[in-house]
Amino acid sequence: MKQIIVSVTNDLVNDQRVHKVCTTLTQANYDVLLIGRKLKTSKNLKRDYKTYRFQLLFKKGFLFYAEYNLRLFIKLLFIAKKNNILLSNDLDTLLPNFMMSKLLQIPLVFDSHELFSELPSIRGRYSQKVWRFLENWLVPKQKYFFTVSGSIANWFYENYxxxxxxxxxxxxxxNTPFKEAQHKYILYQGSLNKGRGLLALIKAMQTIEIPLKIAGEGPYKSKIEKxxxxLKLENKVLLLGNLDPEKLVLITQNAxxxxxxxxxxxxxxRYSLPNKLFDYIQAKTPVLxxxxPxxxxxxxxxxxxEIIEDHSPKNIVxxxxxxxxxxxxxxxxxxxxxSKELIWENQEKMLLSFFRNI
Structure with a gap:
């Protein structure tokens, strides 16, 4: 079996896209190894493919990325072979994979989940210049390349x-049955980050009768709690934290x-297509x-x-x-x-054809 070495900078637990890609490739008889990092809060993994997680000294910022990329390059130096394929997820794993692909003359696949150099967290900062430099250098060299939305694909074509x-x-x-639960509630699932409309949503809840359940964790949690x-909404806005996938599916289905x-x-x-949108649709739950675009x-x-015109609480209500x-x-x-059309089974046919042509 041809081995595919997949790398990400997260702890592997909640990365649905990477898990689906690895599972599809494993079922197609590729030998998959997924590399990430382990945090103190990381749960144990039970996957049908091999995994490896670095325990890093630094958790964020420049030193984290520097340490991760160095550790990944050294790891690849010891395990990568001539018949391997490397799969780099996002710009923050691309450099060591690119260097190893050149060193061993082996194929490199790049999956861009987002426009990394355009993330709100780095806009206007020196780190954006660093990521932009790497993007300018590495992206035009990618022969095997896929991404998550048509708008992002067009942006790469126009720029590189x-x-x-x-x-x-x-x-x-x-194939979950359509359900309308006896007790009505609104659901937000996903990371609690800036730019998700959550503070405006909470303000809107002052005039909405049914409760809001928020499933997820993230750096914006303290602002949300505050x-x-x-607004004295403790009994109307409920923070559920991270939930097991099976439990989250039931909560989404009943929302x-x-x-x-x-x-x-x-x-x-602007060009994103978040997982939650398709999870709602698959659970047959309408979306605000x-x-x-x-x-x-x-x-x-x-x-x-329904679509909001802007993020004012009035329009959310x-x-x-x-x-x-x-x-x-x-x-x-x-x-x-x-729910029958927007499914991974239709995407994985393209994924497998893509890898067979490498």
Missing amino acids: GVKPLVLKNFPRYK KIIE TLGISLEEDLGLSY ATYL EIKNVVESYKVG KGISKILENGKYYYQLNLEEA
């Missing part, structure tokens, strides 16, 4: 003359509507979504929810109220159709 394959981050088909207390309110904080967010296109094309007024059954047939 390379057109990646688009492999959207759809979930696997679950806003909940400030009255799901929230995907990403803000336009730069090109990386942002006006950003890729997300808006999915919601309006399949008629599976208006969107939620419209879904509640229509009722969950209003969207049922459209959700049923979209």
